[in-house]
Every structure is written in C-alpha cells, then in structure tokens.
Amino acid sequence: xxxxxxxxxxxxxxxxxxxxxxxxxxxxxxxxxRQVHHTEGILFYGTPxxxxxxxxxxxxxxxxxxxxxYFSIKQGIHKKSFLEFKKHxxxxxxxxxxxILLSLPFLYLGVTHALVISDEKxxxxxxxxxxxxxxxxxxxxxxxxxxxxxxxxxxxxxxRHFNNKYILHFKDGKKIDMWEGVxxxxxxxxxxxxxxxxxxxxxxxxxxxxxxENVEEFFNTKDGExxxxxxxx
Numbered sequence: 001x002x003x004x005x006x007x008x009x010x011x012x013x014x015x016x017x018x019x020x021x022x023x024x025x026x027x028x029x030x031x032x033x034r035q036v037h038h039t040e041g042i043l044f045y046g047t048p049x050x051x052x053x054x055x056x057x058x059x060x061x062x063x064x065x066x067x068x069x070y071f072s073i074k075q076g077i078h079k080k081s082f083l084e085f086k087k088h089x090x091x092x093x094x095x096x097x098x099x100i101l102l103s104l105p106f107l108y109l110g111v112t113h114a115l116v117i118s119d120e121k122x123x124x125x126x127x128x129x130x131x132x133x134x135x136x137x138x139x140x141x142x143x144x145x146x147x148x149x150x151x152x153x154x155x156x157x158x159x160r161h162f163n164n165k166y167i168l169h170f171k172d173g174k175k176i177d178m179w180e181g182v183x184x185x186x187x188x189x190x191x192x193x194x195x196x197x198x199x200x201x202x203x204x205x206x207x208x209x210x211x212x213e214n215v216e217e218f219f220n221t222k223d224g225e226x227x228x229x230x231x232x233x
Contacts, residue, residue: 022063029055046115054110068092143203162218204233
C-alpha cells in the first residue's frame with residue numbers, strides 16, 4: 001500500500017512540474033506572436049484558434065523536453081556527477097530531437113499568424129502563407145453578416161451556450177468571424193469594431209434574430225440592449 005502511495009506521489013510531482021513548463025512555453029509562443037506584429041494603437045489583436053492548437057501541442061512537447069533537462073540536472077546534482085547529467089540529457093534529446101525539429105516550421109507559421117485591426121486597415125496573416133494580407137475598410141470590406149447558434153454542453157446537457165457570429169466579408173472572398181474565429185473575440189471588443197463599421201457605413205446582413213427569451217437567458221441588461229440593437233439592423 002505504501003509503494004502505491006509513493007508511486008502516486010511521484011506522478012503528482014511529475015504533473016505539478018510538467019504543467020508549469022508547458023504553460024510557460026505556451027505563453028512564450030503567444031508573446032512572440034504579439035511581438036512579431038505591430039500592436040501599438042490598434043483596436044483589436046486576434047490570435048486565430050489554429051495557433052492555439054499549434055502552441056498547445058508544441059508546449060506539451062517542449063514541456064517534456066524542459067522537464068527532462070530539469071530531471072537531468074537534478075540527477076547530476078544528486079549524484080555529484082556531470083557524466084550522470086550528460087547521460088540523462090542525451091537520452092532526453094534523442095527522444096525529443098525529431099519531434100522538436102518537426103514542430104519548428106509549424107511554430108513559425110503559428111507565430112506569424114494573426115488578425116490586426118486598426119481604424120485605418122485590417123491586416124491578416126494566413127496560417128499557410130508567408131505573406132500578410134492588408135485590407136482597406138472602404139475598398140476591401142464588402143459587408144458584415146450577423147448570425148448566431150445555440151448549442152448544448154456535451155458535459156452538462158442542460159447547459160446551453162449562445163454563439164454569436166460577426167463575420168467580415170471581403171471582396172476577394174475572404175471571411176473572418178470576429179466573434180468565433182479568434183479566441184480574443186468578446187463583447188467589449190465587438191462593440192469597438194461595430195462602432196467603426198457603423199461609422200464607415202458598411203452594409204449589414206442579419207441571418208436570424210434571437211428571441212427575446214434567448215436574449216434574457218444569455219445576456220445581462222446592458223449587453224442585452226447591444227444584442228437587440230445588433231440583430232435588429
């Protein structure tokens with residue numbers, strides 16, 4: 001029984017160390033993403049969901065490598081032997097070398113992938129492209145489509161979610177969902193973008209209007225007023 005408890009304690013210590021390493025790498029990737037793009041004085045900076053998948057998988061991989069280095073250093077100090085550290089470090093490197101090298105091109109595509117919106121223009125760097133696209137509000141934005149869906153939670157069947165859609169349509173056929181397509185999308189941000197779009201008199205299309213019951217169920221009084229106005233255009 002004591003051995004089982006000891007094994008559990010080892011696993012707990014592993015995860016308590018491994019998770020911070022993964023989290024650290026994730027935020028390093030996210031920070032690099034923001035440094036690559038000019039963000040001063042912008043209205044909105046969005047990291048598309050595809051980046052988060054790349055960051056999460058890479059962070060899990062780099063977290064293992066970092067934990068391996070930590071363990072190697074610990075073993076070397078414990079046994080007071082540099083050769084012991086070197087042996088463990090080389091073993092870890094041989095295991096993670098190929099996955100890390102394989103992840104590098106995807107990380108590059110991830111940290112250069114973003115949506116940046118200012119008063120003057122919209123900049124979008126696609127994931128599978130090395131070139132950034134630049135759109136003018138007046139010349140390139142064709143219109144905005146407003147829509148929503150209501151989904152039930154898979155874990156809690158009675159828990160429902162109101163999923164807004166605020167889709168920018170461009171003349172070249174590109175579509176960007178400001179509310180669902182990027183993880184930074186939220187109501188305060190949408191209000192800022194919406195104010196610019198109304199000011200520039202960009203056409204709106206509302207695909208469906210939520211019922212008053214849905215508005216009252218999912219939004220507080222202040223946000224409900226904005227939702228009613230948004231879907232009544």
